[in-house]
Amino acid sequence: MASPDEHAGRRRDRPSTGEPxxxxxxxxxxxxxxxxxxxxxxxxxxxxxxxxxxxxxxxLQRTPALADYPGRVADTPGTNWLLVGSDSRQGLDPARREELSAGDAGGRRTDTMMLVHIPAGGGQPSLISLPRDSWVPIPGHGSNKLNAAFSFGGPRLLARTVETVTGVHLDHYAEIGLGGFAGLVDAVSGVEMCLDEPLRDPKAGLNLSAGCQQLDGAQALGFVRTRAFAEGDLQRIENQRKFLGALVDKASSPATLLNPFRLFPLITAAGETFLVDSSDHVWNLAWLAMAMGDISGKQGVTTTVPIARFITVDGQSAIKWNTDQALRMFEAIAQDEPIPPEVLPD
Structure with missing residues (x-):
């Protein structure tokens, strides 16, 4: 017979059915x-x-910039973009035009044209600036400055002219106006630029000191538009590439991508800013942004079409390409091959 102590031990060993x-x-x-x-x-x-x-x-605003035409250049490997900066003032009220020193000129003209090539199998993307004053044949209009094609026939004639003179098939088109550019810069809270000397241009509303400084949308627009240099358009092209690289770096930085108060305004500003070809979509722009990030990160090539000399035609200054070197450059692009180093300007 078990003792009372043994019974008590068994009771203590039994599992509890209480709250635990x-x-x-x-x-x-x-x-x-x-x-x-x-x-x-x-x-x-x-x-x-x-x-x-x-x-x-x-x-996104769309236009049939890359519509087919008789004798069009056949499709070439890789992906080719025509990037255009226009002086369109669409959507700008008088106060905003004054703030941006945009003037009140009507219509649309283009001061910035760039050809971006993204290789099909990876490799280094290329960005080639096409000077606005390049003297080229324009289908149906004889020879004139490259940006005249935009004035004569808008994006469609400009794209056709670029394809004709380069032999490169364009797959995508993107255009940005004055207000849109300034809006993108403001959406990322400005972009830092470092200047070796002061830069002043009353026509562009520009008054910048030497040294590093944060440019807002209006200042950035003046910086990429000013031609107040001895080399005029060529120095402006250099400034445009420099600023574009800094803008892409800022837009793709963790400080922007991980900050919804910067990321969402940037995305919405991009959507309302760009005019693209009828077949283009926002995901195409995303791939372009990735390629531009490689270019700005020194993993790509940035250059200008080879230039032979400056010429004067009917009293207007123009730029004559180095035909042999330009052909070699664009043949490499059309064949999806690296640009030969010997045709890259120093």
Missing amino acids: PRSGSSGRKKKRRWPRRIGIALAVVLLLVTGLVIYTDTS
């Missing part, structure tokens, strides 16, 4: 809720991102 087990069960339920909550949060984020992409894509 119920409390443990509740803890397990709470743990099981976390995966569900995380899944819901991820689904909400995915919906927001998808909605933002759709909104941005539908906000």
